[in-house]
Amino acid sequence: MTTTEPLVLGIETSCDETGIGIVRGRTLLSNTIASSMDEHARYGGVVPEVAARAHLEALQPSIERALAEAQVNLDDLDAIAVTSGPGLAGALMVGVGAAKGLAVSLGKPLYAVNHLVGHIAADIVAGDAEPIEYPTIALLVSGGHTSLLHVRDLTTDVELLGETVDDAAGEAFDKVARLLGLPYPGGPQIDRAAAGGDPKAIRFPRGLSKASDLERHRYDFSFSGLKTAVARWIERAEANGEEVPVADVAASFREAVVDVLVTKALAACQDRGVPRLLLGGGVIANRRLREVTLERAAAAGVTVRIPPLSLCTDNGAMIAGLAAELISSGRGASTLAFGADSTLPVTEIQVSPA
Amino acid sequence: MILAVDTSLGTAVAVIDADGRTVAEASTPDPLGHAEVIGDLLAQVAQPGITHVIAGMGPGPFTGLRIGIAAARTFALGRGIPVIPIPSHFAIAQAADIQGRFAVVTDARRREIAVSVFDGADADGIPHLVLPTRLEKRGAELAEPVHEVTELSASALALVGARAIAAGRTLADAEPLYLRSPDVVQPGAPKRVSA
């Protein structure tokens, strides 16, 4: 195997995106994504069985498209990589089955890796930027997770500082969008509705931010209370016969989410003496989140890295990229005995190493 | 040589040669853990010279069933060979050696069974499906003698596949035999939170 610039194909099926990525070392050759998002729209959220069915349909054509785009053959690959977890069990299993079939067929080594750590690796394959510096704090925000990590070394030392204790931030956007009568997915809808709204119009609660909560949950997040507060506010306005000021509600809700995310991320940077913050996950598409992060990070002397959006959402390139880093650092392949682990801890960067 | 992969019940893989003889076979009856075992089982039977892959398309519990189909497809992709979908109950009927009409029955969970009625074999030597696969309540009275199994032979699946290939016939769609729609309900209006 070429250990300096390994050619790796990565398979990601932890949620509703079937992602196939191909990298050569740190160079991105293909990032193919087939999303089943439209099929979930009428249910107002990702339906695991629908996602798993869609993965099975999309996998083979996606692999073929990725190979064509990267202009490589399966025989050229040095290794296959796959997400073992965390994520939706049934969805993950489709990817695991596919990865094992491919690896055994080709006689190639297989690397089972951690999805969350993959989000950090996304930055490495993003190209042109200077290589990422460690340690860094990483804030990963999507419809499935909201996690704050301390990354000392991508392949050996990642610590979970905190995560959501209830809804993921993306879920909160979806639920509040529904309260406002807006379609799924909620993130872009709330963003659109918030245009022209006053983010200070309503003071919605910041979850786990009171002094008493901070003791035990300094880096944890909670968004379900916020969602309930928004619902209550809307109901009260309606009961009083007032018209709900959608733009103000959307802007104020979004501000509450963004505020708590950025505050806790920068607190981690400060506490740990790490002046670097990496963002990842689909909610990074939210312009207000990026703006506030950049503004307040600059004031705090923290450098922010934001991979391109196509690498922030779930994708196979980050999985391939993480495996390429594992290979380059001399790590052997995983055994074939691993499964899907929906609650895989972030400390398990590679699963089932030989 | 033909490789067959099935995860509709336990996990079963086998390779047969041009004469239909089993060259290699590996399986576990465990109705769970398909994702964990599929790689090692495949590695036990994988060899050069495989020309086709047969995928058992169920019926079977959703989650496990897909793992074998996904692995069959990518194995075929890796070798640049075709993958042929075959309903899993055909393998059970093939191996059953029962005269006259009979019902192949497998567990479909949620106190239901999957039922396919066969009667002998057709001119191509393929089990003759006379009533399409359906779900029944467990305990339902069936008109035919019941042949219920919790395991199937991947060699038998490969054999049915070989005969379908020889006869140029298609026995299953590319879509698994799910038999049920995903469990989802359309959301209604948001629930009130105020008292």
Ligand SMILES: [Zn+2]
């Ligand atoms: Zn993710």
